[in-house]
Amino acid sequence: MDSICVATDLHGDADRALARAARLAQRHGARLCVVSVLPGTAQDAEISAREATLKAMISQRPEYPSLTVEIVVACGDPVSEVHHAATRCDADLVVVGPHHQGGLLDSMRLTTLEKLVQAAPRPVLLVTAPVEAEYREVLAPVDFSEACAAAVTAARALAPTAEIRLLHAVGVPYQTVVAAPGAVGEITQMVDPKPFVDDAVTQAQDWLAANPALRGLSAPEPDTVALPRLVELAMAAQPADLICLGGHTKQGILDRMLGSFTADMIRKPPCDLLIAPAAG
Template identity: 25%
Template sequence: MIKLKQLLAATDLSAPSRHAVDRGFRIAATTGASYNVMHAIELDAIDALRELIGDDTAEVKHKLENNARKLLSTSLTDPAHNQGVTANALIVSGAPLASIAANADALEADLLILGVRGEDYLRHLLLGSTASRLLRKTTRHPILIVKQPPYAPYRRLLIPVDFSPVSEKSIRLGRLVAPDADIVLLHAFEVPFESKLFFAGVEEDVIARYRVAARNEAMKRMHYLACIAGLEIGDYTPLVLYGDPSQQVIAQEQEQDCDLIVMGKHGTSVTEELLLGSVSQHVIAESQSDVLIAVDA
């Protein structure tokens, strides 16, 4: 992917979803990408209300669709939000999850943009209903999960890397979405079998040397990864830290004052679903920043 050409944002027309739409406007303005904003209505569900509203279900559907079209059009033409970008409004009938995936495929979208509704425990529940299921099913389209109002372009990116191919994609994607942002590359590591070494009586200073060696090797690999992803020394801040990856990402998000986390998703196998749940899903749920997910398809 040399440049972003097609962006697709999904909105339920609620106030919180406005953040995602507005972020899409900023990215489109910065990158020159075409911007599409869709709203899905499950009109077929109205048929279940026939006994209550009589035989005028077709008229009810028509009014609902027209109202949604009007609300979306008004939202997209507001000069206080649209950054001078003209967006293509899409009103579709169908379940949101399937509609988003189908339209992303049809548009060959380079980026999906979704909002997160609610806070705290509600956020965990609502993430499972749309964003997380899209992450588990989508293998072609990167997904940007927007949590914060977009008052400005992204300033500072935190990009966790594990040196797999998707790590390079994460770096390149981050630069496409936020070309002027500072970059922090983070690799969190743990010494294999460290607890077993302690149990076996291996001295702590020996284990400490293992940690130093692992850190040095990871730093070399990080610089090599940055190079093949098109970064030069000075373009990024390298961090190699000991500890649990998901906990380190959340800690460094605050420590480094980052406003976007860019990380990878590995395929769709059962094992990789567990990896998504243990790292990416934890970061999505616990971070304060927006999260951009690159895909290794």
């Protein structure tokens, strides 16, 4: 990792994103580009004040003496300006803080953070937790897509000493059962899950074999529990400090479910998130 771009709006827990980015830059010997975006109507005095604030924040970081830092204060659309800055500094990773919900309307539309992740050609790290140590436990829900392989690969590069646990939720369809005489409504039940589970076991082995960067990881045990619940159970059994997700997955109903799951995770992250697009 040679270059890291961290975007901050200075709101709330924004300093956590800067702290994690600085720690990662120091660990990997990477350049650090700190970008903050103001409205297009911002005046010169506002731009100068934002630059001064960012310089002060960076100088307070213990990693500061060893870092090569560039500060960029841009005006305009946040998504476009962050991507422009990340592209210009050839960033390997974009680090951001959490999105701040703005009520009902905000819950019905794509947030700036979702747009940023959706359009990103590079992995995006969403930092929500206080930065106290290196990542130790990584949880990786996978659907055997290229994007999930890229996400796990990025997580291994980001946290080379962390334990990575793979999860896979098997989509098993339901079938309508003929109701007994007098019963109200339809009755549905899951079809026999064994063929679907067996197929997932084969897919997992093929997926790991096709991605040398994942060598050494244990294949996930396919589970018929719904993906959100599966992650919830895994977090309860052994909490993770980082969850990695594929940002753009294969086409199909189950993969659209994963896409919806990713969006939900971005809005209510249980810990830090690493989201990566498919390689290439």
